[in-house]
Amino acid sequence: MMGGYGGYGGGQFRVSPAVKWLLIVNLVFFIFQNVPRAGPVVTALGALSPTATFLHLQVWRLFTYMFLHGSFFHILFNMLALYWFGQELEEMWGRKKFLIFYFICGAGAGLFSLLNLVTNPHVLVIGASGAVLGVLTAYAHYFPDRQVLLFFIIPVRVKYLVIGYAILSIFMVSSQAGGTISHITHLGGIAVAWLFMRYAPKAEMIINKHIYSWKTRKQRARAAQAVNRKRYFEQEVDPILDKIAKQGMESLTPAEKKILKNAAKKDKDQLSKRKILPFQ
Numbered sequence: 001m002m003g004g005y006g007g008y009g010g011g012q013f014r015v016s017p018a019v020k021w022l023l024i025v026n027l028v029f030f031i032f033q034n035v036p037r038a039g040p041v042v043t044a045l046g047a048l049s050p051t052a053t054f055l056h057l058q059v060w061r062l063f064t065y066m067f068l069h070g071s072f073f074h075i076l077f078n079m080l081a082l083y084w085f086g087q088e089l090e091e092m093w094g095r096k097k098f099l100i101f102y103f104i105c106g107a108g109a110g111l112f113s114l115l116n117l118v119t120n121p122h123v124l125v126i127g128a129s130g131a132v133l134g135v136l137t138a139y140a141h142y143f144p145d146r147q148v149l150l151f152f153i154i155p156v157r158v159k160y161l162v163i164g165y166a167i168l169s170i171f172m173v174s175s176q177a178g179g180t181i182s183h184i185t186h187l188g189g190i191a192v193a194w195l196f197m198r199y200a201p202k203a204e205m206i207i208n209k210h211i212y213s214w215k216t217r218k219q220r221a222r223a224a225q226a227v228n229r230k231r232y233f234e235q236e237v238d239p240i241l242d243k244i245a246k247q248g249m250e251s252l253t254p255a256e257k258k259i260l261k262n263a264a265k266k267d268k269d270q271l272s273k274r275k276i277l278p279f280q
Contacts, residue, residue, distance in 0.1 A: 016087040018095045022102065023079055026128060029067040030075050043068055047124040050114045066106040068126035078128045084148075085132075085139040092142070105134025105192050112188025125182045130189030137162050137193035166190050237263045 015023065029046075033039045048065035052058045069075035090098040109130025136158070139146075144159035156164075169187035240256045252260070 016090040018090050018098050019086045047126045048110050051121045062107040062110040066128045066131050078132050081132045086135050105189050106131030108192030109185045109188035113185045130185045133189035134193035137190050141197045
């Protein structure tokens, strides 16, 4: 449990777009979960189950589980943490990158949870904690010395808060303690976010380099095609057009007519620029 930091939007109360969307969707799912009869169905279909996800290939559960929560305080603290720490990241990264990061952390934490297949294959995991702890980890990467209030009382630097969560999760997983809390999911969210912050910039740089190289090659190929097309018209077509202007269409040989037909197929615009209709 932690107290918040920061003020997105210069102290004015407003919510960044992606964070607002995530808050609304989580709230809608929580409402459905608490509708009689419908609630158990929503949870059963969306919760992360090692058996259903891994053995029956119900991969959508890696994403839907993070929108489901077990209690009011469960969703409250997850959404408060998302609100406190997510908005500044979204402001830095933009909506698209932030959402990609959020879902990578959530799904990655879900993959860690599938390790329960060995010890408890039918356990149901729900909650945004893995994704939210991923957000907190990224926040600590950029602002390690900012302070938050642990239990709304104890000031602690964000980097130590993340380290503390990681150590606690490792201890709970190794001792197989924790009751209804999936500490392996928490650990997964932190680990995936750490890996993302460490390696994603390099991967993005490599991808962008290849994309730039591919675009450059494509542009060069188009430029070469344009040069070849221009040379073809100047050498093959223009003399025929000059002949038409002087002697008329009737003067063309079958070979010259074939050249005009091919020219019309290759580039009608070039023929129209030369003030002649495409040869039919």
